[in-house]
Amino acid sequence: MKIPFREIFPPLSVFYILVAYILASLIWWSMLHMRKNKSEFENKATIMRLMAERQGRHPEDVIHSVEYRDLEKKMHRQNQMIYGEGIIFLLILFVGAYQVHSGLRKEIALNRQQRNFLLSITHELKSPLASIKLTLQTLIQRQLSPDRSKGLLNNSLQDTERLSTLVDNLLMAAKLESQSVQYLPEEQSLNGIVEEVFFHLKNRGNLARQIELELEEDLGISGDRLALVTIVSNLVENAIKYSGEGDIVGAQAFRSAKKLILRVYDTGIGIEAAEKDKVFEKFYRVGNEDTRRTKGTGLGLYLVRQLVRLHKGTINVSDNVPKGTVFTLEFPYREFAEASSPMLTKKSKA
Ligand code: ADP
Secondary structure, eight states, rough: OOOOOHHSSSSHHHHHHHHHHHHHHOOOOOOOHHHHHHHHHHHHHHHHHHHHTTTTTTTGGGGGGGGHHHHHHHHHHHHHHHHHHHHHHHHHHHHHHHHHHHHHHHHHHHHHHHHHHHHHHHHHHHHHHHHHHHHHHHHHHSSOHHHHHHHHHHHHHHHHHHHHHHHHEEEEEEEHTTOOOOOOOOOHHHHHHHHHHHHHHHTTTTOOEEEEEOSSSSOEEEEOOOHHHHHHHHHHHHHHTSSOTTTTEEEEEEEEETTEEEEEEEEOOOOOOGGTTTGGTOOOOOTTTTTTTOOOOHHHHHHHHHHHHHTTOOOEEEOOSSSSEEEEEEEEOOOOGGHHHHHHHHTTTT
């Protein structure tokens, strides 16, 4: 069996060897230079001693001569130059090596995450399609009671919703990646959008979570509707996915000074401190493919953060008390003109 070269010699070990080689040759060249410097000094000092002897003086008297001292000073200066240049070179080497090293590590991690992403996306696409296909085949081949049929159709509806969210997320990620997303600021109601997402959630049935909603009215926000729905629904879907039966999933939205604050929280499994920054990275999922029980692509929070930034907002994650996670989003508050406020009020009551 042919073992790929990359696996025998991982890219980082080639890099470490290269840095070690540069370091060793730097030390070797510096020592060689200093040795040559010293031997040049000793040769010149010997000539001085010989000349002193010829002139009938004691050879060791040259040590006190001006020429000898100048020669000594020159040797020290040259040694200092070698030290100085060596230190500068070392510093540049370390800074460069550190940057290349962290760049390579990031690249390797991204490659691994991309591979995981492809695996999980294939699974995410295949499993709802297989279950919808099975439901349709069952409904065609068998005469089921209306209740049973309704149950199966409800499950398929959930599967299509999952597929549709996945495709929306993929499209949005592709758009963000090509930097072709530009939103015309449109008047939206943040409380209306949150209510709408939770309304769909409640309609889904067999949710087994306690829902809490605390929304101020007329929270006007300037942005894109689909993007804002994507933000809220990704956070809410995660709150459900990473919590269990009987846990609380909730949202709060209110105005504070010139900001709109939206909190989406749960009493689920929570996120460890070391993972809190990483969860917003593209394709990042906590844990590894073998131990992870939940499905996902690692795109959700990446999309959320990018979209929040496009709306000039910020997002933070913290621990909920006594357990779980809180995502806090802050957007600039926008007071809309009187003429357009009925739209906001209408939506917020939907
Ligand atoms: P995924 O498709 O894996 O859910 P996300 O980008 O939405 O991808 O989330 C990244 C990771 O952050 C998840 O794998 C999960 O471990 C963690 N996470 C996200 N939301 C929550 C939450 N509400 N509670 C606990 N962990 C969460």
